Amino acid sequence: MTLGQNIQAARRAKGLSQEALAERVGVSRQALGKWEKDTALPGLDNLQALAAALGTGVADLLGAQTVDPAAPAVTLDAMRDLLAARDAEEKHRRRLWGCAAGAAFIVLAGLLEGVAFQYERQIDALNQNYAALQSSYAAQQADLSAQISELQDAVRKGEATVLDWRWLPVDKLHKDADGSWMPVQVQVTPRTARDGMTARLAVRCGDDTQLCDMTAAADGSFAADGIIFTVGSTYELSVQWTADGAATNEALGTVDFNDEMTEPTIAWATDSGFAYGYRTYYANGGKYLTLTNYPVELEVSAPPWMSVAKVEVDLRLRGDAGEPTATAVLENEGEYAYGNSARTESTWNGTFYSDDAANGWEYDGENIPKFVARVTDTNGGVWTEEMALTEK
Numbered sequence: 001m002t003l004g005q006n007i008q009a010a011r012r013a014k015g016l017s018q019e020a021l022a023e024r025v026g027v028s029r030q031a032l033g034k035w036e037k038d039t040a041l042p043g044l045d046n047l048q049a050l051a052a053a054l055g056t057g058v059a060d061l062l063g064a065q066t067v068d069p070a071a072p073a074v075t076l077d078a079m080r081d082l083l084a085a086r087d088a089e090e091k092h093r094r095r096l097w098g099c100a101a102g103a104a105f106i107v108l109a110g111l112l113e114g115v116a117f118q119y120e121r122q123i124d125a126l127n128q129n130y131a132a133l134q135s136s137y138a139a140q141q142a143d144l145s146a147q148i149s150e151l152q153d154a155v156r157k158g159e160a161t162v163l164d165w166r167w168l169p170v171d172k173l174h175k176d177a178d179g180s181w182m183p184v185q186v187q188v189t190p191r192t193a194r195d196g197m198t199a200r201l202a203v204r205c206g207d208d209t210q211l212c213d214m215t216a217a218a219d220g221s222f223a224a225d226g227i228i229f230t231v232g233s234t235y236e237l238s239v240q241w242t243a244d245g246a247a248t249n250e251a252l253g254t255v256d257f258n259d260e261m262t263e264p265t266i267a268w269a270t271d272s273g274f275a276y277g278y279r280t281y282y283a284n285g286g287k288y289l290t291l292t293n294y295p296v297e298l299e300v301s302a303p304p305w306m307s308v309a310k311v312e313v314d315l316r317l318r319g320d321a322g323e324p325t326a327t328a329v330l331e332n333e334g335e336y337a338y339g340n341s342a343r344t345e346s347t348w349n350g351t352f353y354s355d356d357a358a359n360g361w362e363y364d365g366e367n368i369p370k371f372v373a374r375v376t377d378t379n380g381g382v383w384t385e386e387m388a389l390t391e392k
Helices: 003-013 018-025 029-036 044-054 058-062 076-157
Strands: 162-169 174-176 179-190 198-205 208-213 222-230 233-243 246-257 265-268 277-283 286-291 295-302 308-316 326-336 344-351 370-377 382-388
Touching: 003 029, 003 044, 003 058, 018 029, 018 044, 044 058, 044 076, 058 076, 162 233, 162 246, 179 198, 179 233, 179 246, 198 222, 208 222, 222 233, 222 246, 265 370, 265 382, 295 308, 295 326, 295 370, 308 344
Parallel strands: none
Antiparallel strands: 162 179, 174 179, 179 222, 198 208, 198 233, 233 246, 265 295, 277 286, 295 344, 308 326, 308 370, 326 344, 370 382
């Protein structure tokens, strides 16, 4: 386990909160939190204070083993007490026994010297172990400092900080006296997301630069709203990351915003095989409508930001009131791009034929029947195109 994990485990074992332990040690809760996350290391004084507050040893916090686990733990204070007791015993025996006790004292002194020699060896072992712990601690601190420096250098240099980015419209294209414009959202995904990381987007158009704070999402990406793209303008986008006190800017790319980027183009296939129309007839005292061409086919040209999720065509016999009379769900027959265009072309087809309506649908003749194509993108946006049917 790391030093931070050992501190956290010992704190929880004592039933202490970060605030309570930090107060005992005399540091801030934020500093203690960094120690537990291994993003910073405590100094030797703080490490000893931590061990005392947690009722453990520095070696236990560092995760090190003693040189001889079987050897008794002997402190310098205990050694001093032992030597003081020896001196007191010597004076006492001199007063009681005089010269006769001197011989016994010599024997006892020899024994005590043997014990003291043994304890001196143990103290040497403890000193050696402490020196080894200090060396290990210094090595861990140097390694962590090197890792932090390397990470900060990478952030400063802007190395691989962006994994992906894109822009998406949040509303349809608007037109006014000043031109055509569209509100958009810019999403940026960092290659590595870290606690406390913040982001800010810079959108430059000509001599003007707009700065937007970005909001972190649950998936680790950052998004900026309130951005307006105007048709005919070029925008240069960059992101500024701030992490661990270090900030860096990285260019995202350029958006040449034109008419082709605002919305998809929906075209009806109208070759000889798709002569869209209808016929009416009377039967059983009512008026019915049948289609002259039950299959339908659409060509969808999508801008770079858009991914088509589904295409449907509604048959409406009563205008826009109520539910459609029937709906054909179209299937994607393939997509492609051509030339230098960033748009994606796809073909979708289906049919209105149903055994339940093989003889047509009831039709009052009050409204001109029409097809309404509905193209839905993967972000939930819906785009429509209508075509009135002609009676054949």
